[in-house]
Amino acid sequence: xxxxxxxxxxxxxxxxxxxxxxxxxxxxxxxxxxxxxxxxxxxxxxxxxxxxxxxxxxxxxxxxxxxxxxxxxxxxxxxxxxxxxxxxxxxxxxxxxxxxxxxxxxxxxxxxxxxxxxxxxxxxxxxxxxxxxxxxxxxxxxxxxxxxxxxxxxxxxxxxxxxxxxxxxxxxxxxxxxxxxxxxxxxxxxxxxxxxxxxxxxxxxxxxxxxxxxxxxxxxxxxxxxxxxxxxxxxxxxxxxxxxxxxxxxxxxxxxxxxxxxxxxxxxxxxxxxxxxxxxxxxxxxxxxxxxxxxxxxxxxxxxxxxxxxxxxxxxxxx
Numbered sequence: 001x002x003x004x005x006x007x008x009x010x011x012x013x014x015x016x017x018x019x020x021x022x023x024x025x026x027x028x029x030x031x032x033x034x035x036x037x038x039x040x041x042x043x044x045x046x047x048x049x050x051x052x053x054x055x056x057x058x059x060x061x062x063x064x065x066x067x068x069x070x071x072x073x074x075x076x077x078x079x080x081x082x083x084x085x086x087x088x089x090x091x092x093x094x095x096x097x098x099x100x101x102x103x104x105x106x107x108x109x110x111x112x113x114x115x116x117x118x119x120x121x122x123x124x125x126x127x128x129x130x131x132x133x134x135x136x137x138x139x140x141x142x143x144x145x146x147x148x149x150x151x152x153x154x155x156x157x158x159x160x161x162x163x164x165x166x167x168x169x170x171x172x173x174x175x176x177x178x179x180x181x182x183x184x185x186x187x188x189x190x191x192x193x194x195x196x197x198x199x200x201x202x203x204x205x206x207x208x209x210x211x212x213x214x215x216x217x218x219x220x221x222x223x224x225x226x227x228x229x230x231x232x233x234x235x236x237x238x239x240x241x242x243x244x245x246x247x248x249x250x251x252x253x254x255x256x257x258x259x260x261x262x263x264x265x266x267x268x269x270x271x272x273x274x275x276x277x278x279x280x281x282x283x284x285x286x287x288x289x290x291x292x293x294x295x296x297x298x299x300x301x302x303x304x305x306x307x308x309x310x311x312x313x314x315x316x317x318x319x
Contacts, residue, residue: 004279004315007124007237008100014046014314015096017056017105017116019089020063023081024111024151027256029292031063033306034106036291036299042106042307049314054101056092062108073171075148082111082150083171089115090122090174097123097282104310107287109151109256110138113241114175117158120283121179124237129184129230129280133271134243135259137190137197137208144196151288152194155185161204182206184236186226188271189214189246192259211261219267223274231280239283240275240313242268244306254294254302265305272312284313 005011018034046053065088066081073079089105093116096103105116121128132138132155139155141162156162160177167173187208193201201208207229209222217225231238244252248262263271275281289306291299308316 006235006279007282008102010100011102012050013052013054013101015054015056015099015101015103016046017089017092017096017103018059019085019105019108019112020059021085021108021112023066023078023085024109025149025256027290027293030107030109030256030288030290032291033108033287033289034059036289036303037106037307040303040307042310045307045311046314049311049316051314054096054099056096061088072148074142075145076142076150076153077148078150079171083174086112086115086118087174090118093119093283094122102281102314103283104313105283105285107285110134110241110243110287111150111154112287113138113154113285114157114172116241116283116285117154117180117239118175120239121158124282126181126184127236128180129236129238130180130186131226131230131238131240131275132185132187133189133240133246133268134187135189135192135245135262136243136257137187137193137201139197139200140194141200144194144200146194155180159185159204161200184230186230188222188226189263191261192257214263214267219263219270220274223271227275227278231278234278234280236280237282238275238278238280240272240281241285241287242272242309243288244286244302245288247305252302252305253298254290255288256290256293268305268309269312272309273317276313276315281313284310286310
């Protein structure tokens with residue numbers, strides 16, 4: 001990967017940010033996802049591929065920064081905590097991207113993508129393409145969300161499609177609306193999309209490939225079409241955000257919002273392999289591994305898959 005990268009000045013170094021954070025959703029345990037991946041050996045695995053690792057400091061601060069008072073903001077739960085954590089993620093990812101490292105972020109729930117996308121877009125600008133691999137669209141606005149869980153809202157803020165733009169010191173006021181362009185976002189693997197999200201996808205003409213498309217065309221053609229949409233010449237930087245619930249629960253059972261009928265083991269890995277092969281990948285998120293859900297074998301299986309997806313994103317191949 002380091003030799004093939006079109007954008008990374010320090011392509012032999014992975015900038016790793018671990019975010020033990022669960023404030024964007026109600027199920028405890030997802031904050032332990034990064035720790036379990038470290039216990040499973042992800043650091044040694046990355047180094048074994050020939051990379052050096054630059055690890056963001058202060059991982060424990062994500063657990064201790066929860067404010068004493070954090071009242072709901074309309075329907076949104078834990079708005080100040082999510083905003084504070086995502087802003088810190090943005091700073092850490094920005095530092096890795098500015099240094100020309102591959103920015104790898106391990107979550108934690110998917111609300112942290114507000115931070116990862118702001119961090120990478122601050123460096124790569126509106127050229128940045130986003131490949132969002134997920135069962136869910138995560139594009140709810142404060143007006144459309146039913147649950148108020150912010151792990152279902154990160155894209156609404158970075159795309160700038162909320163009815164009201166947060167300002168100043170208000171939660172999420174630090175996010176520049178539209179730092180990710182709508183025409184540079186593409187989804188792969190959707191299969192559980194809220195009615196309000198469907199309306200937003202249509203309204204803003206955002207490209208999405210559901211599991212129906214995967215069934216119809218096959219994963220190889222879907223990835224090709226997705227990349228053709230956002231990056232037709234393969235000349236722009238790519239940020240891939242991968243939620244393990246994109247995979248079928250038989251593949252990754254230890255996650256908070258599993259939905260039957262997801263990507264197979266090989267389909268998930270093919271996405272990572274194919275995006276890595278472009279040489280355009282500059283940032284990767286791997287989120288929503290929840291060690292508290294399921295038995296020890298479910299945990300081992302999900303953590304192993306998460307680590308394997310990261311390695312494939314860094315260039316590991318079958319041969």
